[in-house]
Amino acid sequence: MSVNPGQIPHGDYLPDDRFLDREESWLRFNQRVLELAEDPRLPLLERVRFLSIFATNLDEFFMVRVAGLARRMATGLAVRSASGRQPREVLERTAVVAHELMLRHAKCFHDDLLPALGKHDIEILRWDELAETEQEHLRRLFRERIYPVLTPLVVDSAHPFPYISGLSLNLAVVVRDPDTEARLFARVKVPEVLPRFIEASPNRFTPLEDVIAAHLTQLFNGMEILEHHAFRVTRNQDLEVDEDITEDLLQALEKELLKRRFGPLVRLEVEDTISDEVLELLASEMTVHEREIYRVPGPLDLGGMSAIADLDRSELKYTPFVPSKTALPADGSIFSALRERDVMVHHPYDSFTTSVQRLITEASQDPKVLAIKQTLYRTSGDSPIVEALIEAAENGKQVVVIVEIKARFDESANIKWARKLEDAGCHVVYGFVGLKTHCKLSMVVRQEADGTLRRYCHIGTGNYHPKTARLYEDLGLLTADTEIAEDVTELFNHLTGYSRQVSYRQLLVAPNTLRSGLVLRIEREIGHHRAGRPARIRLKCNSLVDEVLIDACYRASQAGVPVDIWVRGICALRPGVPGLSDTIRVRSILGRFLEHSRVFAFECGGNPEVWFGSADLMHRNLDRRVEALVRVNDIAHRDDLIKLLDKGMAEDTASWRLDGDGVWTRPAEDVPTQDIQTHLMRTRRWRTVDGS
Template sequence: MTGDNNLSDKDASIPHSSSTPHFFNRDLSWIDFNERVLEEGLRGDMPPLERFRFLSILSANFDEFFMVRVAAVKRALRSGAGPVSSGETWLGRSPLPDPSGLSPDELLRKIAKKVRSISERQYRCLLFEIFPLLAKGGLELIRPDTYSISHMDYLETFFLGQVYPVLTPLRIEEDGDLPFIGGNNLNAAFLLEKEDDEEDEEHIAVIQLPKRLDRIIWLPAEEDSAEIHGGKWALLDDLVLTWGAYLFPGYRVKETMLFKINRDADFSVDEKRDEDFIEAMEEVIEGRSHSPVIRMTYSADSRRLKEELARRLELEEQDLYETEGPMDLGTLMDLANARGFDSLRLKPWKVYSNAAFSEDESLWDRISQRDVLIRLPYESFDPVVRFFQDAAADPQVISIKTALYRTSGTSAESSAVISPIIRALEQAALKGKHVTAMVELKARFDEERNISWANRLEKAGVIVVYGLARLKVHAKISMVIRREKEGVKRYVHLSTGNYNDKTAKLYEDLGIFTAREDIAMDASVFFNMLTGYSAIQSMRKLVIAPTSLKRRLLELIDREAKRSSQEYPGRIIVKVNALADTDVIEALYGASQAGVKITLVVRGICMLIPGLAGLSENIRVLSIIGHYLEHSRIYYFANGGAEEYYLASADWMPRNLERRVELMFPVLQEDMKTQIRDILNAYTRDTIQARLLESDGSWKRRTPSKGEEPFSVQEHLLSLAAKAGENLWAPRQEFVVRRGDPGKE
């Protein structure tokens, strides 16, 4: 795979000079990450449902990419700006030069070219490999051209009874305003003509497919089968296109087309509206539904409908993406979990209990003794949930404070889907405990849910703080204050991931429980800064963005460079999701030139170019795409032998280091340092899921050397959790006393 990131193979082989670009483009690098996701779906050694899962993730990723990143580039182009910034958004500030030197129009052309190439490979794989393999395994998609008579009878009856009553046809007037067409939603377009109209006048109507209806429609099993369905399934989309004519009596359907649009979602809230901030956020959510259209994906069934809709939506050819198979794969993710087809997917990975905790020991006693490391999702998220539940139930707990960015659940009105952490906070407040929750309303695409949770918590008596002006609170920290014999004691949980029990089963993250007084004091200072009037204060152990984290990182990198020597070269190992801050990258380049050996494990975006002679020849960049989503942030500095380990909520991007409230926290306990060291070493050893970034922008999959055993970091971490879990449940050893037979002398 070759990247398209401004450097040719020839450029990569020459020494670095001031005129040589030495940053990859942020957006093209992100697309390259999705190409790595695609390659997991292309793997012939993977079961077909696992492959389908990766292709579904890819489609969902691109939807958000166009709604946010491409929307921002288009806005920069309309404004007449020069090369666009690599920051998160350009709304409300002047565009900054893109370090890779691309102008908005150049970038949009490259984006379109790369996305089309990836989509073509995605659908070739889906149609000619995955679907045939699924059908062979008994999970078969039935399309209209293969409906049998029994299929037709069942599906038409299903459509008329379950689908038809819900649908709303919208006519598109030639000279009138375009009716509302929601973003990120499938729509069916119909080209109609009156049955008795001799002039053949054409009319267009659109039907939005309701999101509440399942797209997967299971066909009944054969009469002699004990199964509810036999593994055959149809698409709601096909039913609407096939029998949609029922909604247009007196008209003949000439052509049909399925389409979906992505609207601009790169909105910022008016930060000056303090008194009605929730209302301001609701206006942002509402604004997204009527914002400019960025992209249209469509089925290749009607050129006439495609051209007319593109014209009315003011889209250029570059904004149109034809799809040859089922659209919107992200909403078909449930297929990967279809019951009864375990042979078509990998055996589920077991989640193990953390050996540090037991049901018969107080959580507070355990944390008081030693810090505890939680390794998600190899170990259960239950101790985190228990942290809140025990705090809610314990009469000695007097206060709980937490910062919530994203949590689970879909509705604050239904107790069946409420987050267990939200429920615990609510119960604690109802019992009279002093509960404070910093709920970040600006968490993109989770704003509506967070507003709902915030309202529910307030009704229970929780003190809710709605974030900070001009900053997103992305830190993951909670504190429980408990009255004990010795006085008030604070227990702190710090994490690299969100307080979300659902994603905790899929995202790799690290968290620490501690009762250390210095960290607890810092936690108190942190929450006081979030909720009250407080000048920025220095902390003893925690490092906070945007005030000091970036400066501290630059100091740590610079210190490593200064302590590096030919005899004892410095060492930096960093694991992040994205690396896009040019100041940090320049510092890493400087450390490399000073002889520091640097390994970067970057899941997604990486603007740093490794392997450039005279600049970054000591830097190696790896990316891991595997069974779980890599999400933890780990920083290691050799520090002349006095090694330092840090965990953090922050990636190395401008938005994290300059426009968000983030936390970096040290790993202080020696046995925990050993665990983190082993984890980092395992990432650098991976020869199955790892890819190595070349200086030309391509990613090369690592393979075992001759005679070397294949090694997967994720399987290794799973085995470590399994061993710890086995030790937890192993029977206790007892002394066995040998006794003689009393019948013998």
């Protein structure tokens, strides 16, 4: 960031260009993912997995962010971004950066990973590189499994150009009729029901479209194949449902899901070998703007490389890790353990199965449990959490589940679970009109031996998803604390009924009190600093975009308060700008596990206050979702979280560092650093069950 000499920020002056562009910041996050794929220090198949993640991340970015901006521009609703860019400037800059990254992604695949895989006898080959015996094997496979599901669609006066669905891989084929010399265009869709890369022989793969291309004469019998090229389309796949006029949200979403694959086009990917003639035809027929065309070396759709990353080659992967099971005593009731003390779990270092899942499972079987209340935003296809809730309902317990069926890209799965829960007798609620229920809450109501009712709660940062709990870094609090239980009860009543509860004792809840509560605590730190008391702000989140909170951090920095921000993805704040953000440091950590927890710590004059929960610092989280942060009252838990934040920001911890111009850098390879995730895996837990 450059500031004119006469406009150096001071006091409460905040320059207009104080925000980084949100979309470019996200692309720079995905660039960090790509840098992991490029990193020779990582196990080879893990690099392949990061290569795949980059591709699928970028698909979602185009389907949601780019598509949303294009839609707003088309309707005249787009406005200048907080970074000061006009909507068209944002789209043009996004296209430039995305194209650069896609070319870099292809280069990593061809120049780095393919040769490295080959050294370990794993090869991805084009059709002409296969041995004759392999081609013969694939010819038989084509006749038996591929040919029957293919449908070539020709374009002529009687056959209009076919609709190309989102994320489908296709072959553009030009054929000539030897009798009439007429040239015709046809499209062949590459079937999604088959593997992206076909195994020609053990550990030797070829792209599925190459197998199809080698047999085009069987699809166009008697025609001369002149040329063929792979292409791929990305479309707007964000759902639009008017909840104010929709009586049955479930049915409306089901209908909208059917239309998702047919939204407006936002990207056309083509192999760089495509002829100008065919590209012009595709662009014309699908009304593609020049900036929406991405020419890259093939093969396309490298998200399918995840299957290669899944190969059974343990020597090319991370060393297996078994989560700790010491968070709770293995014997005895989980309820008796929680009556004695709060338990904080840190996944995946602590087992999700023996802590959070155990709470719901034991509750479903315990005859003294009267009721279970639960939020579900995302869960696995064979969710033991859902099965436990169904069992609880079948055992006569009252079960209330708030299912967020608008969870992006999980809508279909959540509709399925909602119907299954309803069929079992659970009370299923779909949250609020206009808001997504994103908070992670469970509550078990149990009648104790003396006849009193006690509530046991879990408040977390991650979804109730046993599979991602092994891959996502998240925090959770298991507690029988009376005040927290009262807050969670009131929040569930708010979610299921007409309660207008907005203030809580131990929770900050969006959209009512979360942003204001965090801003209030930032302002308090300014007051502590000015009074000469200890003051410091530490934030850990997935994304930092909200201008109100960013400006609060700027004011804290201008007052001299140290501000440490540990962010995984987007950061619109400019750190280290003289007079504006001198005391702000921003770090990002990406690695084996996806950093997902949100933690907020304030020094409070020497008596630190720490919160964690589900909310990121974005408009959607603070204004359009129900989110919850919980105060960490246990001193040992609080200190552990502060140590975690300090470790993440330490100079000797491997991380990316953000400067005021939006550039992320890593320490040079010869600079010794420590991987925080490896450190946590080695230590397993900060404390054992007995607190030592």
